[in-house]
Amino acid sequence: MRGILDVVGIGIGPFNLGLAALLDGKEEVEAVFLERKGSFDWHPGMLIDGTTLQVPFLADLVSMVDVTNRHSFLNYLQEHGRLYHYYFLEKFHIPRKEYNHYCRWVAERLPSCRFSMEVEGVIPVDLPDGEKGYKVSAWDHGSGQEKHFMTRHVVMGIGSVPSIPDPCKEMLNDRIFHSSEYVFSKCRLKGKRSVTVIGSGQSAAEVFLDAVRIQEEEGFSLNWFTRSDGFFPMEYSKLGLEHFSPDFTNFFYHLPQERKDELLKGQGLLYKGISAGTIADIYDLLYERSIGGVRPPIHLQAMTEITGIGQAGSRYVLEGFHHVKKEAFSMESDVIILGTGYKQAEPSFLSAMDQGIWRDSHGRFGITEDYRLRSASGEATDIFVQNGELHTHGVGAPDLGLGAHRNAIIINQIVGREVYPIRQKNVFQSFGIGDPSGQEDGSQKTINSFERKDQKWTII
Structure with a gap:
C-alpha cells in the first residue's frame, strides 16, 4: 500500500460496498473501506421469510452502470449454480435474504473491505x-490497536438508525422494540395475550403480516395502528418510478431549498408506503380467517397516533388519539413493536470538523450536486456523502437503484476523468420545462476534460 490512499470509505453498507466493487480492478485508485461490524449484514433483524427487495434485481451493486462487472447479481447466481433456479422463479424482485447473501459474497471477494474497524475521527491535514x-x-x-489512514478523499456511507417516537424512548426493552430487531425478538410474542404494531410503512406491514401468520397458533390478539390516513400502497406505476432516476435527481437538486422541502412532504408514498403485494397478502389472510363469520382478534386502525405508553402491572397501557374524530382512548398490550422507520444518523467521527461544515437552517449538511460536503465557507470538500442527501437530491437518495449511478459520479470525480459514462436522458418524461439535458435522444454526454474549481471536478 502506498503511504497516501486515494479514498477511504467509512461504513460498508450496500452503497459503499457498491463503490468498492466498481473500484475493484482500477489500479489507478487505491482504496480502503472500513466497517465497525465483523462482517457484512444488511438489516438482519428484518430478514423475515418471504420478504423481497422493493427494487428489481438490476439494482444490485454494479449493474446499472456496468453490467459486465464480475460483482453483478447475475454473476453471483452463476457462481453459485443458481441461474436456472432464478430463471424458473420468474421474479423480478429477489428475496431479501438472498440479497444479503449476495452482498456478503461480494464483500468477501474485495480485499479493500476491512471489517471490525471502527472509525473514530476524521480531520483535515496537509x-x-x-x-x-x-x-x-x-x-x-x-x-486491539488504533490505525491511521492518510487519504485524499473520504466517502461516508452514513446509513440510518431506528426512529423511536418520544413516548417510547425511555421504555425500550425486550417487549417494546423497533421492527429492526423483529427477527431476534419474535420469540417474545409467544405466550402473550396482546401484540401491537405501530407504523404504516413496509417494515411495519411485513412485521404485521408475519405476526398474523403465527397469531392463530400463539393465541394473542393483534393490533395495528398508524397515524397515517390509511394503509396505503407505495407508488409503483411505471411513470411514478421515473422519480427514482438521475433525471429527477438533477431536476430536484436545482430547485430552491424551500421548494425541495415542500415537494418532499407530498412524496411520502414514493418511498414510505407498503408494497401492493404485501397489502394483498395481508388482506388474503384476513379474508381466510373470517370465513364462516369468524371475527379474529385482529384490529387495524389508521388516523390514530399513539401519544403515550404507561405500565399497569406486567402489561403496557397505550394512550391513543384519533386525529379525525378527535377522540382519545387507551388499551393494554403485552408487546409493542415500533415499525416507525429510520432517521439519518449523525456521524460522530466528524465531530472535530463540525465547525468547518456548512449546515442549513435545519442543521442539515450542505451537499454539492456531485455529493460532496460543503465547508463552512460554502466550498466543496473532498468528503463525499452516500445516502445523506434526501433534502438536497430528493427521494432517490436511499434507493438502491440509484446507488451505482451515484457511485459512478463519485468515482469520476475522484479519478478526474470519465471512468463510467453518465447518461443524461434516462426517462420518457421531463420534470421541468423542456428537457434540461438538451438530449432528447438519450445519447451519452462525453466528458472531454476536467477542470479543478473550488476543490470540485466540474464537467466542462
Whole structure:
C-alpha cells in the first residue's frame, strides 16, 4: 500500500460496498473501506421469510452502470449454480435474504473491505505530497490497536438508525422494540395475550403480516395502528418510478431549498408506503380467517397516533388519539413493536470538523450536486456523502437503484476523468420545462476534460 490512499470509505453498507466493487480492478485508485461490524449484514433483524427487495434485481451493486462487472447479481447466481433456479422463479424482485447473501459474497471477494474497524475521527491535514487531505483514525477491534489512514478523499456511507417516537424512548426493552430487531425478538410474542404494531410503512406491514401468520397458533390478539390516513400502497406505476432516476435527481437538486422541502412532504408514498403485494397478502389472510363469520382478534386502525405508553402491572397501557374524530382512548398490550422507520444518523467521527461544515437552517449538511460536503465557507470538500442527501437530491437518495449511478459520479470525480459514462436522458418524461439535458435522444454526454474549481471536478 502506498503511504497516501486515494479514498477511504467509512461504513460498508450496500452503497459503499457498491463503490468498492466498481473500484475493484482500477489500479489507478487505491482504496480502503472500513466497517465497525465483523462482517457484512444488511438489516438482519428484518430478514423475515418471504420478504423481497422493493427494487428489481438490476439494482444490485454494479449493474446499472456496468453490467459486465464480475460483482453483478447475475454473476453471483452463476457462481453459485443458481441461474436456472432464478430463471424458473420468474421474479423480478429477489428475496431479501438472498440479497444479503449476495452482498456478503461480494464483500468477501474485495480485499479493500476491512471489517471490525471502527472509525473514530476524521480531520483535515496537509499530506506529505503537499496536497490537502484527511487523516482517518480507526480502532481495529481485531488487533486491539488504533490505525491511521492518510487519504485524499473520504466517502461516508452514513446509513440510518431506528426512529423511536418520544413516548417510547425511555421504555425500550425486550417487549417494546423497533421492527429492526423483529427477527431476534419474535420469540417474545409467544405466550402473550396482546401484540401491537405501530407504523404504516413496509417494515411495519411485513412485521404485521408475519405476526398474523403465527397469531392463530400463539393465541394473542393483534393490533395495528398508524397515524397515517390509511394503509396505503407505495407508488409503483411505471411513470411514478421515473422519480427514482438521475433525471429527477438533477431536476430536484436545482430547485430552491424551500421548494425541495415542500415537494418532499407530498412524496411520502414514493418511498414510505407498503408494497401492493404485501397489502394483498395481508388482506388474503384476513379474508381466510373470517370465513364462516369468524371475527379474529385482529384490529387495524389508521388516523390514530399513539401519544403515550404507561405500565399497569406486567402489561403496557397505550394512550391513543384519533386525529379525525378527535377522540382519545387507551388499551393494554403485552408487546409493542415500533415499525416507525429510520432517521439519518449523525456521524460522530466528524465531530472535530463540525465547525468547518456548512449546515442549513435545519442543521442539515450542505451537499454539492456531485455529493460532496460543503465547508463552512460554502466550498466543496473532498468528503463525499452516500445516502445523506434526501433534502438536497430528493427521494432517490436511499434507493438502491440509484446507488451505482451515484457511485459512478463519485468515482469520476475522484479519478478526474470519465471512468463510467453518465447518461443524461434516462426517462420518457421531463420534470421541468423542456428537457434540461438538451438530449432528447438519450445519447451519452462525453466528458472531454476536467477542470479543478473550488476543490470540485466540474464537467466542462
